[in-house]
Amino acid sequence: MSLLELESITKSFGAIHALSGVDLSIAPGEAVGLMGDNGAGKSTLMKIIAGNFMPTSGEIRIDGQRVEFNKPLDAREAGIEIVYQDLALCDNLTAGANVYLGRELKKKVGPFSMLDYAAMYANAGKLFAGLKSETRPRDLVKQMSGGQRQAVAIARTQLSDPKLVLMDEPTAAISVRQVAEVLALIKRLKETGHAVILVSHRMPDVFEVCDRVAVLRRGTKVADKKITDTSPEEVTGLIIGAIEAA
Amino acid sequence: MTDEPTDQDLRRHPGRGPMDKVEESVDHAAIDDEITSRQEVSGFGTILRTQPFWVFVAIIAIGLVMSFVSDAFMTERNMFNITRNMAFFGIMALGMSAVICTAGIDLSVGSLLGLCAITLGLTLQAGWGVLPGFLVCMATAAVVGLINGVLIAYLRLAPFVVTLGMLAMARSIAMVLSDNKMIYEFGPQQDLFEWIGGESVLGVPNVVWVLGILTAIFWWVWKFTSWGRWVIAIGGNAQAAKLSGIPVERMIVSVYVVCSMCTGVAAFMFIGYTGSATNGMGVTYELNVIAATVIGGANLMGGVVYALGAPIGAALVELIRNSLLLAGIPALWQQFFVGLFLILAVLLEQIRNRGGK
Numbered sequence: 095m096s097l098l099e100l101e102s103i104t105k106s107f108g109a110i111h112a113l114s115g116v117d118l119s120i121a122p123g124e125a126v127g128l129m130g131d132n133g134a135g136k137s138t139l140m141k142i143i144a145g146n147f148m149p150t151s152g153e154i155r156i157d158g159q160r161v162e163f164n165k166p167l168d169a170r171e172a173g174i175e176i177v178y179q180d181l182a183l184c185d186n187l188t189a190g191a192n193v194y195l196g197r198e199l200k201k202k203v204g205p206f207s208m209l210d211y212a213a214m215y216a217n218a219g220k221l222f223a224g225l226k227s228e229t230r231p232r233d234l235v236k237q238m239s240g241g242q243r244q245a246v247a248i249a250r251t252q253l254s255d256p257k258l259v260l261m262d263e264p265t266a267a268i269s270v271r272q273v274a275e276v277l278a279l280i281k282r283l284k285e286t287g288h289a290v291i292l293v294s295h296r297m298p299d300v301f302e303v304c305d306r307v308a309v310l311r312r313g314t315k316v317a318d319k320k321i322t323d324t325s326p327e328e329v330t331g332l333i334i335g336a337i338e339a340a
Numbered sequence: 341m342t343d344e345p346t347d348q349d350l351r352r353h354p355g356r357g358p359m360d361k362v363e364e365s366v367d368h369a370a371i372d373d374e375i376t377s378r379q380e381v382s383g384f385g386t387i388l389r390t391q392p393f394w395v396f397v398a399i400i401a402i403g404l405v406m407s408f409v410s411d412a413f414m415t416e417r418n419m420f421n422i423t424r425n426m427a428f429f430g431i432m433a434l435g436m437s438a439v440i441c442t443a444g445i446d447l448s449v450g451s452l453l454g455l456c457a458i459t460l461g462l463t464l465q466a467g468w469g470v471l472p473g474f475l476v477c478m479a480t481a482a483v484v485g486l487i488n489g490v491l492i493a494y495l496r497l498a499p500f501v502v503t504l505g506m507l508a509m510a511r512s513i514a515m516v517l518s519d520n521k522m523i524y525e526f527g528p529q530q531d532l533f534e535w536i537g538g539e540s541v542l543g544v545p546n547v548v549w550v551l552g553i554l555t556a557i558f559w560w561v562w563k564f565t566s567w568g569r570w571v572i573a574i575g576g577n578a579q580a581a582k583l584s585g586i587p588v589e590r591m592i593v594s595v596y597v598v599c600s601m602c603t604g605v606a607a608f609m610f611i612g613y614t615g616s617a618t619n620g621m622g623v624t625y626e627l628n629v630i631a632a633t634v635i636g637g638a639n640l641m642g643g644v645v646y647a648l649g650a651p652i653g654a655a656l657v658e659l660i661r662n663s664l665l666l667a668g669i670p671a672l673w674q675q676f677f678v679g680l681f682l683i684l685a686v687l688l689e690q691i692r693n694r695g696g697k
């Protein structure tokens with residue numbers, strides 16, 4: 095059975111139709127690449143799944159149950175975590191503080207409850223180690239490289255042990271060496287049984303880590319194929335519209 | 341309802357006016373390969389990197405120079421005066437630090453001091469005791485902070501404009517309520533009231549004790565509570581804070597309320613100390629409070645706060661005033677030097693930031 099099913103999802107921002115009737119499903123442990131030109135609606139679709147936007151119309155089902163996400167917390171409680179395109183980290187805080195942002199661990203000292211730095215740093219360290227990243231929990235995010243920032247954002251998603259992790263262009267703003275690191279992170283997620291939706295403009299990334307690829311063009315899904323049944327040339331044609339649909 | 345996106349939503353800092361655009365696109369790819377010195381946030385090295393430390397050094401230096409320039413400087417009497425005078429500003433600066441940490445500003449604190457003076461004075465004059473007076477004073481402050489906060493957080497008006505408006509309105513209400521008369525009858529507990537604001541315990545002015553205790557509380561709050569952590573996060577990246585599930589709007593309201601309540605405490609002590617309440621109290625204090633806060637290391641772009649910065653900044657401002665006085669320089673020069681040090685503080689911060697990168 096599918097972990098997540100989207101049925102005729104539509105989203106309009108005023109006169110702009112960002113998505114018109116998108117269907118998509120993903121099975122547990124599966125990695126789906128979501129591709130499309132700038133403005134095709136990829137981020138919008140991610141944000142709908144993550145509870146940032148409500149769809150204008152359409153249905154979202156999780157494990158066959160219809161759900162409605164009014165806010166990001168609803169999606170999180172349903173086992174969905176997202177790594178945003180712009181990462182959404184606070185530069186002025188440490189890596190550990192960012193991992194626990196909004197979900198800080200506390201300990202009791204007499205009548206007072208206080209932030210439990212030791213526990214947060216220790217656990218964040220374990221999460222980074224689990225992702226095989228060398229990020230250090232006590233370092234300020236401001237000083238970090240793109241790859242390390244991705245590790246922080248991905249570690250954030252691991253706090254709640256989600257079923258599905260959404261990633262919006264995790265390899266966009268980083269160097270070649272760091273891309274390999276991030277792809278390794280994604281493979282780690284798959285190995286540990288997470289389903290992943292990867293939004294990317296980079297063909298090699300999608301073909302390296304994904305099982306399936308879906309292509310959006312101007313708000314509609316024009317293809318949804320197994321990686322083994324398609325080729326980078328065909329996907330490129332679908333993205334730019336040289337191939338109508340497949 | 342989810343957030344329907346608007347221009348405003350896309351702003352990184354709801355607590356800030358739309359005109360400040362943050363450099364958002366740092367080229368992280370470029371710094372990938374040149375990261376050699378990573379920064380740990382612990383140890384003595386970090387203390388050396390903080391603004392309050394260097395301002396503290398400046399205070400010691402000015403103090404040393406002054407002890408040679410003037411015999412009156414190092415006297416117990418003068419120290420007592422300096423610490424007492426700075427404490428009122430220091431208490432207000434503690435609250436201002438929180439506001440500035442969210443990349444906001446509160447220009448209404450001076451007027452609020454005047455308004456609190458009048459509501460407090462009228463309550464005491466009407467025959468109530470110190471406790472009801474204190475509660476009325478704090479309630480006045482809380483209401484003003486709440487109005488500021490709601491307008492800024494929910495209606496997304498620029499903090500500068502909202503609090504500038506409040507600066508005018510609060511002063512005006514103070515004038516109306518007081519009927520432009522001075523209040524110096526403080527009811528049945530007048531002696532107790534004036535003792536709290538004006539006297540000392542163990543040779544230290546009461547108001548300095550209050551500043552010390554509040555500083556300790558704020559230090560704890562910034563370091564160990566999620567409220568403190570969230571305010572700092574909002575100052576760093578309000579959108580990220582929001583996406584992390586932090587109730588950004590409510591936090592911003594609370595920050596303005598806290599700032600106003602600090603002014604309420606300062607007002608309560610100040611009226612007891614001066615022994616009279618007029619609606620002109622606190623005029624231009626917002627300048628000194630903001631100067632003290634910024635000199636103490638707050639960054640107007642948000643995301644930086646030091647509990648110790650408020651008293652240290654206030655101490656420097658008061659020290660400048662006192663030193664000019666003792667050095668025989670006309671009082672007319674005071675604001676010039678406060679302004680000069682404010683600009684120097686911002687410059688120092690710029691230089692440190694460039695050096696740190």
Ligand SMILES: Nc1ncnc2c1ncn2[C@@H]1O[C@H](COP(=O)(O)OP(=O)(O)OP(=O)(O)O)[C@@H](O)[C@H]1O
Nearest residue numbers: 107110112130131132133134135136137138139345
């Ligand atoms: N918050 C918003 N308000 C109004 N219009 C929006 C909003 N977000 C997206 N859009 C519009 O919806 C369309 C799809 O945008 P979306 O960000 O989903 O594209 P994308 O596929 O992620 O593009 P990119 O590759 O550039 O990230 C665009 O036309 C965009 O202008």
Ligand SMILES: [Mg+2]
Nearest residue numbers: 136137138179
């Ligand atoms: Mg996008």
